[in-house]
Structure formats: structure tokens, C-alpha cells
Amino acid sequence: MPLNTHCSAQRFVSVVLSCLSAILLCVSSAKSAEQAGNAKQPPNIVYIMSDELAYYELSHMGNERIHTPNIDRMASEGIRFTQALAAAPVCGPLRACMMTGKHMGHCSVRDNPGGTPLRAGEATIASMLKDRGYATGGYGKWGAGGRGSTGVPEDHGFDDFFGYYDQVHAHSFYPPYLVHNSKEVPLAGNDGGRSGETYANYEIMKRGLDFIRENKDRPFFCYFPITPPHGMYDIPADDPAFDAYKDDEWFNDPKIAQDVKNYAAMVTMVDNDLQTILDLLRDLKLEDNTIVFFTGDNGGQDRFRSNEYPRGYFGPNLNPRTGVEFRGGKGNLYEGGLRIPYLVRWPGKIKPNTVSDLLFNQVDVFPTLAELADAKTPKDLDGMSILTELVGEEATGHKQEQHDFLYWEYGNQTAVRMGQWKAIRARKDGEWALYDLASDVSETKDLAGQHPEVLSKMIAHADASHEPWQAGTFFTKELQDRDRAAKFGSKGNPNGTSGKVNTIKAKNLIPAKQIKVLRFSSQNESNGKLAVNAVDGNPRSLWHSRFDSGVAAPPHELVLDLGGTYDITGFRYLARQDNGWNGAFAKAEFTVSDSAEDFGDPTVIAEFTKTKKSQAADCPNPVRGRYVRVRSMKEVNGSQWGSAAEIGIVGKKAK
Ligand SMILES: [Ca+2]
Ligand SMILES: [Ca+2]
Numbered sequence: 172m173p174l175n176t177h178c179s180a181q182r183f184v185s186v187v188l189s190c191l192s193a194i195l196l197c198v199s200s201a202k203s204a205e206q207a208g209n210a211k212q213p214p215n216i217v218y219i220m221s222d223e224l225a226y227y228e229l230s231h232m233g234n235e236r237i238h239t240p241n242i243d244r245m246a247s248e249g250i251r252f253t254q255a256l257a258a259a260p261v262c263g264p265l266r267a268c269m270m271t272g273k274h275m276g277h278c279s280v281r282d283n284p285g286g287t288p289l290r291a292g293e294a295t296i297a298s299m300l301k302d303r304g305y306a307t308g309g310y311g312k313w314g315a316g317g318r319g320s321t322g323v324p325e326d327h328g329f330d331d332f333f334g335y336y337d338q339v340h341a342h343s344f345y346p347p348y349l350v351h352n353s354k355e356v357p358l359a360g361n362d363g364g365r366s367g368e369t370y371a372n373y374e375i376m377k378r379g380l381d382f383i384r385e386n387k388d389r390p391f392f393c394y395f396p397i398t399p400p401h402g403m404y405d406i407p408a409d410d411p412a413f414d415a416y417k418d419d420e421w422f423n424d425p426k427i428a429q430d431v432k433n434y435a436a437m438v439t440m441v442d443n444d445l446q447t448i449l450d451l452l453r454d455l456k457l458e459d460n461t462i463v464f465f466t467g468d469n470g471g472q473d474r475f476r477s478n479e480y481p482r483g484y485f486g487p488n489l490n491p492r493t494g495v496e497f498r499g500g501k502g503n504l505y506e507g508g509l510r511i512p513y514l515v516r517w518p519g520k521i522k523p524n525t526v527s528d529l530l531f532n533q534v535d536v537f538p539t540l541a542e543l544a545d546a547k548t549p550k551d552l553d554g555m556s557i558l559t560e561l562v563g564e565e566a567t568g569h570k571q572e573q574h575d576f577l578y579w580e581y582g583n584q585t586a587v588r589m590g591q592w593k594a595i596r597a598r599k600d601g602e603w604a605l606y607d608l609a610s611d612v613s614e615t616k617d618l619a620g621q622h623p624e625v626l627s628k629m630i631a632h633a634d635a636s637h638e639p640w641q642a643g644t645f646f647t648k649e650l651q652d653r654d655r656a657a658k659f660g661s662k663g664n665p666n667g668t669s670g671k672v673n674t675i676k677a678k679n680l681i682p683a684k685q686i687k688v689l690r691f692s693s694q695n696e697s698n699g700k701l702a703v704n705a706v707d708g709n710p711r712s713l714w715h716s717r718f719d720s721g722v723a724a725p726p727h728e729l730v731l732d733l734g735g736t737y738d739i740t741g742f743r744y745l746a747r748q749d750n751g752w753n754g755a756f757a758k759a760e761f762t763v764s765d766s767a768e769d770f771g772d773p774t775v776i777a778e779f780t781k782t783k784k785s786q787a788a789d790c791p792n793p794v795r796g797r798y799v800r801v802r803s804m805k806e807v808n809g810s811q812w813g814s815a816a817e818i819g820i821v822g823k824k825a826k
Contacts, residue, residue: 225471288322754814
């Protein structure tokens with residue numbers, strides 16, 4: 172409107188009036204803030220992510236076997252997304268992508284051995300919210316950096332993180348301990364594997380609920396990356412989740428394996444956990460100021476597959492109402508690997524019973540929470556905020572942005588999404604395929620030949636999206652190795668799943684039980700890797716040089732008493748039998764003496780290779796003596812450590 176003097180006078184009055192009312196508003200809002208305590212504080216955020224819970228494993232999605240009444244209610248009370256996608260098709264990378272707001276072409280975690288770390292100093296959702304004044308807690312499985320690495324959650328914005336750092340550790344619901352800010356918290360009566368006295372998910376939930384209680388008067392971010400129904404299919408037989416199934420025919424069928432039944436019960440346990448959280452928020456009167464997300468992590472896996480159920484007993488990627496499938500599943504970039512359940516609830520802010528087809532993935536969580544909390548964000552985020560889709564244009568003051576493209580890479584696979592189009596190259600140097608998801612959600616008809624111009628745009632986007640991968644680093648792998656071994660506790664599972672270990676076998680091997688350690692250069696007491704373990708006859712136990720309170724440098728030394736005089740013909744070395752290599756000998760000296768104090772020139776200088784098998788170092792001629800000094804001079808990876816599962820000494824008792 173053009174200004175004129177008449178109007179200006181009116182404007183002046185109205186400006187004065189609005190200033191006055193603004194002042195009054197300030198006064199009154201200050202007053203109400205005082206009255207209402209924290210009326211102006213940013214909302215609390217609860218983000219629940221159930222490991223492997225799949226798109227069609229929920230009752231409201233038509234699943235006929237699994238019961239999820241509370242998740243169903245949440246869907247009706249809030250918004251449900253049909254095109255929410257994982258940032259990666261497996262646990263570790265997607266967690267890192269989500270936490271850092273980076274897609275897989277930029278993310279620091281791109282593989283999935285279980286503990287690949289974020290880089291030091293990388294901003295995360297937690298550090299962003301912490302800077303904004305939030306209390307930040309995480310309860311469940313971290314997966315973005317093992318203990319002893321640059322990726323631990325307490326170095327990335329979490330005040331408090333309790334649960335599993337390494338994903339292999341997380342396979343057991345009965346580990347001997349869980350981890351709290353990198354410290355071990357023993358769980359009573361547990362020794363890894365599939366049974367025990369303290370169920371990890373109960374402990375994790377308890378801590379998370381305590382965190383909410385403790386921080387009810389300030390803004391908090393409570394991240395629940397809970398592990399069920401992933402891992403070994405274990406749930407206490409008296410868990411209330413089983414009640415939901417007691418009258419179900421399939422559940423009472425003795426031909427159905429207990430693991431299958433447990434899986435369903437674990438999903439229902441997650442359903443109950445969700446309700447416990449919502450009930451607590453209601454009891455604390457935080458419901459209206461808390462936004463709650465409930466999601467899966469990656470796409471479903473065709474678990475419990477059979478001829479009768481080729482897409483798995485529960486059909487995680489099979490629409491039970493229409494029979495339409497998502498191709499593939501966890502681990503690949505077809506829709507089966509990426510579609511996840513995604514619900515958000517915020518009474519009074521999010522309209523109930525809303526279904527949204529907005530296309531987004533977990534990379535968008537960071538910018539969404541940043542907008543929600545009115546927080547500063549790093550400039551190099553890949554995602555977009557979906558807040559407008561959640562709370563409406565009126566609340567955010569702007570339209571919902573849309574993705575031009577979404578990008579994924581994982582292993583040898585690459586994929587791009589552009590609106591209805593999905594381009595995927597399933598193998599390195601393979602051909603690109605193009606699917607129109609609007610008419611072919613099952614990705615069966617390759618249209619690459621029909622729409623070369625569409626495909627070339629998407630390939631160009633893929634090429635521009637990939638940066639060389641740079642992961643974080645480990646200061647030591649010892650703690651991570653220990654966490655991974657805790658999956659099976661003292662029963663040990665040093666070589667992957669087989670549980671087999673190598674042993675030292677030799678004629679005239681001096682029995683371990685008669686060898687004593689007289690002296691040692693250092694040992695690692697904090698995790699029990701003591702010098703005596705090198706001669707205890709048990710290949711699963713190992714000696715490791717000190718690393719916790721300062722690194723001890725080579726040579727690493729043991730002085731052994733054989734308990735009598737022997738004519739010694741050789742030595743054996745067995746490297747550690749777990750997954751690690753830290754400390755494994757590359758070069759060692761063995762010296763025989765008849766005095767425990769004086770050792771001359773080495774009897775044998777041995778070069779060892781990087782093998783888990785027993786290695787021999789024989790003497791050119793038998794050497795008589797009662798004492799042996801073992802010295803590691805060099806480690807297989809060139810680090811400072813020294814370690815041994817067993818040292819063997821071969822010889823005959825001197826006559
Ligand atoms: Ca997962
Ligand atoms: Ca041993």
C-alpha cells in the first residue's frame with residue numbers, strides 16, 4: 172500500500188499501540204512463564220527406534236499375527252509416514268547418518284562390523300541439542316563408535332548413554348555387563364549368550380525412564396535406540412507381552428519354533444515399552460510439551476522363511492492386505508531394505524490420524540529436531556526439516572520443503588531417489604536400473620532403457636554425492652574386543668560364531684600347570700589380561716601389556732620358571748584367539764638360563780606371522796635350563812602392545 176500523510180498518522184498510532192501491546196504481551200508472557208514454570212522452553216524430544224521392527228510387522232498395517240495395540244493407538248493419535256526411509260540398510264551406518272545429518276556419501280560410518288566410529292568433533296543431534304540447553308540421554312544400542320574410539324556417545328553430545336556401544340555386544344540380552352559412558356556396569360547373574368538373570372532391555376528402559384524423571388523440569392532429548400526385536404530372540408518367559416498371544420492358534424502350535432514366538436512377543440514388549448514411556452510423560456504432565464517419535468531402524472529382514480512363507484513368517488516386507496511386496500530387505504538398497512515404520516505424536520500440535528506420503532529419510536531427523544528446538548545447526552547438513560509436515564505451515568511459518576534427490580551407498584550398491592523414480596546399481600560397475608515406484612513399488616520393471624534422460628540426471632546426482640570415506644579411529648581395540656566377547660561371556664566365542672580356538676600341540680610340551688610366571692614387564696589389570704594367562708593352558712585367556720594407564724613399549728617380557736631343569740628343544744607361540752590382533756608377536760626372543768636373574772644371548776630369535784594358529788620356534792640344539800625369558804620385540808601391526816594367548820615350551824626333563 173502506498174504511503175500518504177493521512178495513512179502515516181494512522182500508522183503512527185497503530186505502531187504506538189502495537190508497541191504498547193507488545194510491551195504488555197512481554198509483561199504478561201513473563202508473568203505466565205513465571206506462573207507456568209517453563210512455558211517458553213523448547214519441547215522435549217523422545218526418539219524411540221526399535222532395531223529391525225519392520226513396516227508390515229504392526230497390527231495397524233495389517234499384520235495378522237503380531238499384536239501392537241499401543242503402537243496402533245499412537246498411529247491414530249498422531250502422524251504416520253508411508254515413505255519414511257532408512258538412511259542406510261543396516262544398523263551402524265544409519266545411526267551415524269541420522270546422528271550427524273549426513274547421507275552415506277558423506278557419513279563417517281559406512282560399513283557395519285559393529286563399532287566403526289564417528290570422527291572426533293563431529294556434531295550430532297545430541298551435541299546440537301546440548302548446546303541449546305537440553306539434557307541429552309541415550310538408552311540402547313549406539314553403533315556409531317566402539318569403546319576406545321573417537322565415536323563414543325559421551326564425546327558426541329550425550330550427557331548420559333547407557334546400553335551397548337558395539338553392535339556385536341548387543342546381540343545378547345544377557346551380557347555380563349552394559350556400558351554407561353564407557354564404563355562397565357555389571358548385570359547380575361549374566362554370562363552372555365541366551366540366558367541369565369538380568370534382562371538387558373529392562374535395565375535399559377529403566378535408565379531411560381529415570382532420565383526423563385530426573386530432567387522433567389528442563390528440556391530433554393531422550394534417545395531410545397532399543398535393541399528388540401533384533402539380536403538373539405530372547406525374552407523372559409514371564410514378560411507380560413506373552414499374555415497377548417495366549418489364545419492365538421499359531422502361538423499354541425507346537426510346530427512353530429519358540430524363537431518365532433519370542434520374536435512376536437519381543438515386538439509386543441516394544442509396544443508395551445512405548446506405552447510405558449507415554450504413560451510416564453502423561454503422569455509427569457509433559458505430554459503436551461513432548462514430541463514422541465516411534466520408528467524402526469532399517470528395512471525388514473525375511474526372518475523365519477520357509478517354502479510356505481518365502482518372505483518370512485511375519486512378512487515384514489509383504490503387505491498383508493494386498494500381497495504387494497517390497498523387493499529385498501535389510502542390507503540392500505531396494506525398498507525392502509529402506510522402508511521403515513515412522514510415527515510421530517504430539518498432542519495439540521500434530522493432527523491425529525494423519526497419514527503422510529512425504530518422502531524423507533533419517534538424514535532429515537537432525538534438521539527437523541534443530542528447527543523444532545530453534546537450535547543452531549552445522550552448515551554442511553544433507554537433510555531437510557520435515558517439521559512443517561508434522562505441525563503445519565501455520566506453526567512453522569513456511570511450506571514443507573521437498574527433496575529433489577535422496578542418495579544412498581552401501582558396500583557395492585548405490586541408489587538415488589528422485590520423486591517417484593528410483594535408480595539403483597546393485598553391484599559395483601554393474602548396470603543402473605530405473606524403477607517407477609508410483610506404479611511399481613516392488614521394483615520389478617526396469618525402465619532404464621525407456622527413460623535415459625531421467626536416469627542420467629540421477630546418475631549425475633550419485634556421482635556428485637559421493638565423497639571418499641573417512642571413518643573415525645580407535646585409540647585401542649581392547650575395549651571393543653572385550654565388549655564383543657561379552658556377547659558370549661566366559662564361554663567365549665573368539666572366532667566369529669564357531670567358538671573354536673586353536674591350541675598348542677607338541678610332543679614333549681611342558682605342562683602349563685607346572686610353569687610359573689616369576690616376573691613380567693607389564694600386564695593389563697583393568698580387564699584381567701594378566702601375565703599368568705600366557706601359561707595357563709587356556710587358549711581363550713590372554714596376557715596383554717599395559718595400555719590403560721600409559722602404554723608400555725616393547726620389549727614385553729615374561730620370565731618363566733619351569734619347575735625343574737629341562738633340555739629344551741623349542742618354543743610355541745599362540746596369538747590371541749579373539750577377533751583382535753593387538754599385541755600379537757611379530758618378532759620374539761626366547762632365552763633359556765639356569766638362573767632366574769641372568770639371561771645371556773637369546774637362544775632363539777623368532778619371526779612370527781599374523782596367524783591364529785600355533786607357531787613354532789625350534790632350537791638348533793637342545794639347551795638345558797630351568798628358566799625361560801620370553802621377549803616380544805615387535806607387534807604384527809607395528810603398535811606398542813604385546814599379547815599372547817599361550818606360550819608353550821618343548822623339552823625333556825634333564826636326567
Ligand atoms: Ca538394525
Ligand atoms: Ca591363556
